[in-house]
Amino acid sequence: MLNGRDRQLRQITWDAYSQLSLPDKAPYLNNGRRPYHVLLAQQFDRQTLDELGMLATSIRRIAKSKAGMQFLQDLLCHKRAMLYFTQPSSRTFLSFYAACQIIGLSPAEVRDSATSSEMKGEAPEDTLRTFSSYFDLLVMRTPKPGFAERIAWLLSNTERPVPIINAGSGKDQHPTQALLDIYTLQRSFEHLGGIENKNVVFVGDLGRGRTVRSLSCLLTLYPGVKQYFVAPSELQIGQDVLDQLDAADVDYEVSYDFENVIPETDAIYMTRLQDEWDKGENDATKSDNSQYFLKPEHLDKMKNTAVIMHPLPRRDEIDSRIDVDPRAVYWRQVRNGMWIRVALMASIFGKVADEIFNFYELNM
Ligand code: NCD
Secondary structure (H helix, E strand, O other): OOOHHHHHHHHOOHHHHHOOOHHHHHHHHEEOOEEOOEOOHHHOOHHHHHHHHHHHHHHHHHOOOHHHHHHHHHHOOOOEEEEEEOOOOOHHHHHHHHHHHHHOOEEEEEOOHHHOHHHHOOOHHHHHHHHHOOOOEEEEEEOOOOHHHHHHHHHHOOOOOOOEEEEEEOOOEOHHHHHHHHHHHHHHOOOOOOOOOOEEEEEOOOOOOHHHHHHHHHHOOOOOOEEEEEOOHHHOOOHHHHHHHHHOOOOEEEEOOHHHHHHHOOEEEEOOOOHHHOOOOOHHHHOOOHHHOEOHHHHHHOOOOOEEEOOOOOOOOEOHHHHHOOOEOHHHHHHHHHHHHHHHHHHHOOHHHHHHHHHHHHHO
């Protein structure tokens, strides 16, 4: 798995790497255009997103038959993956677990660092280095921002580097959620001219929602997309995200009026209050935010072609009566996540992605 790009991560000090801007980190993480470590939304370009979407669709179709599934499960049957999830997760964890099974990777799991030698005072870096010795891929979810990057750098500077996938880090990044959101948008707008020129509104806890931060970045790769950020002022999107949009010359609007934005939008991306980050001092998040909830009476105001998305889990921000509306795609989003994660793992083990495309061309 050692490759040209990864050798560059080997050659840079941690201090120098951590001072780079997010876009400048990208070449250290990718292997040519394909991802090697998957840590940041900023490491993807448009062509890679298109290729991942095509790969996910090929995999989805191949997996429908027993012969197809057998082909897929043979691809990485000689590799093992560790799912290191020390922050609550069942959806993303199981999505990766199922994705591993589809492509033949044997998954193992650590769900609680309290069961490891970290309890004996071992540095988490040492724990991860030990674990990595047994595996060929690490998938990590941690509450610590930047920890997955740190481990990627650390392992790249050992004799046995393995790729790392960030399955959610702190409040900052959730790149694989952004990939599944993009795949869902690609599929939803397939016959409507693609994602280009669509209006996307993010609603809810935008200040602490890592899915919003990552998806907002990927959407900058689609010309003509306008982004709206609708939230109470305490939960509004961070200035760093807006700076990123300014730098990419992307049209956006920060708004406090959900009802007015609804008729304009092609995709409504709802999020829940992320109050697990509260330490009691942020009373604003305890106030009534129901004006930022999507309710059945809003449906008539929405475009017929619009989609309603949510990374899940949801609380009250989408009324469950909306689930039957054909524009509600959040359950489809979940399943898309499994397929795009298979595609991502195939892409990391590059030759495997080519084998899938070849199989698809010959057999489908
Ligand atoms: C999200 C997360 O963990 O950031 N969940 C997920 O992975 N689908 C969103 C959330 O927890 O609200």
